Amino acid sequence: MTQSKIRVRFAPSPTGALHMGGARTAIYNWLFARANDGDFLLRIEDTDVQRSKKELVDQILSSVKWLGMDWDEAPVFQSKRFNLYNKYIEQLLNSGNAYPCFCTKEELELERKNNQIYQYSGRCKNLSQDEILRNMKNNKPYSIRFKIPDGVTRWKDKVYKKIEVKNEEIDDFIIKRSDGNPTYQLAVVADDIEMKITHVIRGEDHISNTPKQIRLYLALGQTPPIFAHLPLLLGIDGKRLSKRHGATGVDEYKNLGYPSDAVFNYLTLLGWAPKSNKEILKINEIIEKFSLTEISKKSAVFDIKKMDWVSGQHLSIEKTEKIKKELIPLYKKKYLINDFDIAEKSDYLSSVIDLLKERAKNYNNFIEWGEYFFKSPTNYDEQTVKKYWNSTDVNIYMEKIVESFKKIDNWESKEIENVVRNSADNLNIKAAQVIHPLRIAVTGLGVSPDIFKIIQLIGKNSVIARLNKAIIELPYELFNKPER
RNA sequence: GGCGCAUUCGUCUAGUGGUUAGGACGCUGGCCUCUCACGCCGGUAGCAGGGGUUCGACUCCCCUAUGCGCUACCA
Numbered sequence: 001m002t003q004s005k006i007r008v009r010f011a012p013s014p015t016g017a018l019h020m021g022g023a024r025t026a027i028y029n030w031l032f033a034r035a036n037d038g039d040f041l042l043r044i045e046d047t048d049v050q051r052s053k054k055e056l057v058d059q060i061l062s063s064v065k066w067l068g069m070d071w072d073e074a075p076v077f078q079s080k081r082f083n084l085y086n087k088y089i090e091q092l093l094n095s096g097n098a099y100p101c102f103c104t105k106e107e108l109e110l111e112r113k114n115n116q117i118y119q120y121s122g123r124c125k126n127l128s129q130d131e132i133l134r135n136m137k138n139n140k141p142y143s144i145r146f147k148i149p150d151g152v153t154r155w156k157d158k159v160y161k162k163i164e165v166k167n168e169e170i171d172d173f174i175i176k177r178s179d180g181n182p183t184y185q186l187a188v189v190a191d192d193i194e195m196k197i198t199h200v201i202r203g204e205d206h207i208s209n210t211p212k213q214i215r216l217y218l219a220l221g222q223t224p225p226i227f228a229h230l231p232l233l234l235g236i237d238g239k240r241l242s243k244r245h246g247a248t249g250v251d252e253y254k255n256l257g258y259p260s261d262a263v264f265n266y267l268t269l270l271g272w273a274p275k276s277n278k279e280i281l282k283i284n285e286i287i288e289k290f291s292l293t294e295i296s297k298k299s300a301v302f303d304i305k306k307m308d309w310v311s312g313q314h315l316s317i318e319k320t321e322k323i324k325k326e327l328i329p330l331y332k333k334k335y336l337i338n339d340f341d342i343a344e345k346s347d348y349l350s351s352v353i354d355l356l357k358e359r360a361k362n363y364n365n366f367i368e369w370g371e372y373f374f375k376s377p378t379n380y381d382e383q384t385v386k387k388y389w390n391s392t393d394v395n396i397y398m399e400k401i402v403e404s405f406k407k408i409d410n411w412e413s414k415e416i417e418n419v420v421r422n423s424a425d426n427l428n429i430k431a432a433q434v435i436h437p438l439r440i441a442v443t444g445l446g447v448s449p450d451i452f453k454i455i456q457l458i459g460k461n462s463v464i465a466r467l468n469k470a471i472i473e474l475p476y477e478l479f480n481k482p483e484r
Numbered sequence: 485g486g487c488g489c490a491u492u493c494g495u496c497u498a499g500u501g502g503u504u505a506g507g508a509c510g511c512u513g514g515c516c517u518c519u520c521a522c523g524c525c526g527g528u529a530g531c532a533g534g535g536g537u538u539c540g541a542c543u544c545c546c547c548u549a550u551g552c553g554c555u556a557c558c559a
Contacts, residue, residue, distance in 0.1 A: 015559075047559065048558055051558070103557095105556090144557095145557095164488095165487075169555090171555080183557070188559090203488090204552085207488065207489065209554080211488095231489090273497050273508095279508060283485035296497075298490060303496065305495080306509040308509090320547085382488040420518090431518070435519085436519070446520080449520080
């Protein structure tokens with residue numbers, strides 16, 4: 001028997017930016033396709049014309065792309081396929097699997113409210129042909145409902161295993177609204193049939209839609225696809241991930257400076273665990289190891305702390321050139337470099353990145369933590385000054401350092417370090433007593449990477465200039481003057 | 485209210501009848517050290533509760549609790 005090609009789809013509705021939950025659904029679909037030599041398709045579910053926004057479509061697509069995913073066919077827009085859906089509705093009507101319902105929205109709401117029932121009464125299910133014709137003649141608006149047969153509906157979910165629902169629990173749901181538009185349930189099934197989708201991988205919130213859709217497939221004489229429902233993504237409080245949990249949009253994480261590989265990796269880890277203990281994985285490795293049946297059934301809490309860790313790990317193993325590419329626009333934005341000196345500063349940038357990438361959690365950190373690589377500090381961290389530049393003796397130490405720096409021919413970190421340590425010895429003080437002030441003078445900060453490497457990079461002239469500036473501006477007394 | 489699904493350290497998870505319940509993040513003690521990170525060595529903390537089944541249950545069954553989802557002419 002020839003197994004038909006695996007085809008999956010990600011089907012967002014453009015009513016908001018792509019959020020982390022949706023992104024994970026997309027990722028699992030994509031991973032499954034790529035791992036099985038299948039097709040990954042995109043479908044925009046915009047049957048609710050009022051709520052759907054065009055701009056959001058582009059936004060969502062660019063987020064999918066940013067995460068490193070590609071799709072194999074042009075995205076399908078449901079809003080452009082109403083003819084197709086009508087064909088299916090027609091078929092259902094003709095085969096006696098659907099019927100017109102003349103109840104108005106208000107009537108239905110009232111019924112629910114008064115009777116404390118939540119299900120459709122089935123009032124229009126058994127209308128006679130005459131009644132139907134009469135209503136239509138009177139131009140009474142109507143929707144089309146799908147007729148649920150007796151029995152039970154069950155399927156073997158790839159993630160949740162066996163699920164079974166009694167058909168009496170399923171409403172005769174509406175497949176065509178009184179305004180003539182198809183509903184989600186119908187459109188999904190029609191499209192999944194047309195697009196030859198073999199596996200439907202989606203959020204757990206769709207479990208209760210599944211029996212309805214299976215019934216639709218059956219009534220249409222089709223074999224339902226294989227379903228795999230994914231546990232939901234929760235906020236730190238255990239509630240479904242939403243705006244009030246802070247950043248939830250993929251675009252927001254992009255702007256916060258998280259590398260896409262890291263976001264992809266972390267999202268993958270929420271509900272799925274690689275067999276080995278290695279958690280930091282490149283996309284290719286994930287494709288290799290990924291399996292649908294290993295997905296957890298439990299909703300997962302999105303933990304930004306672990307996201308940060310994953311992100312930091314990715315950055316520290318990422319190629320410097322790759323990071324540089326991401327960083328250049330950010331440096332430009334901050335006016336730390338410009339189009340004219342990019343080429344000339346390329347190697348310099350690489351060295352800066354190498355110094356910072358082990359500690360950075362995101363791209364923005366490179367900017368926040370590294371301004372001193374591009375300009376002299378304009379102010380000095382007060383706490384650090386109080387702690388380490390705590391007497392005018394320090395000024396004397398620094399003057400000595402300047403003197404010895406001037407004599408260095410081989411401006412290289414090891415040599416610089418030797419000189420500094422020797423100076424401290426000569427002054428009969430601990431190396432730390434000069435190293436800390438050195439850091440303040442050069443970076444303005446109390447923390448930084450290896451100060452000797454920084455000094456090497458920044459260059460002899462600039463370092464000496466910074467030291468001289470600090471010597472003038474930083475006698476402890478300045479900071480100690482009583483406020484008035 | 486009904487229906488569905490879930491329940492292993494605070495969080496992400498491994499585990500499929502016999503394990504000192506493993507790993508990771510976090511937190512934390514220490515080492516390294518010029519600071520901060522990184523790295524390394526430790527520590528902390530968990531099978532929701534109750535009944536069964538069984539020689540033996542985290543693992544199988546039932547009940548309860550809790551959480552989440554759906555219950556729209558939204559998707």
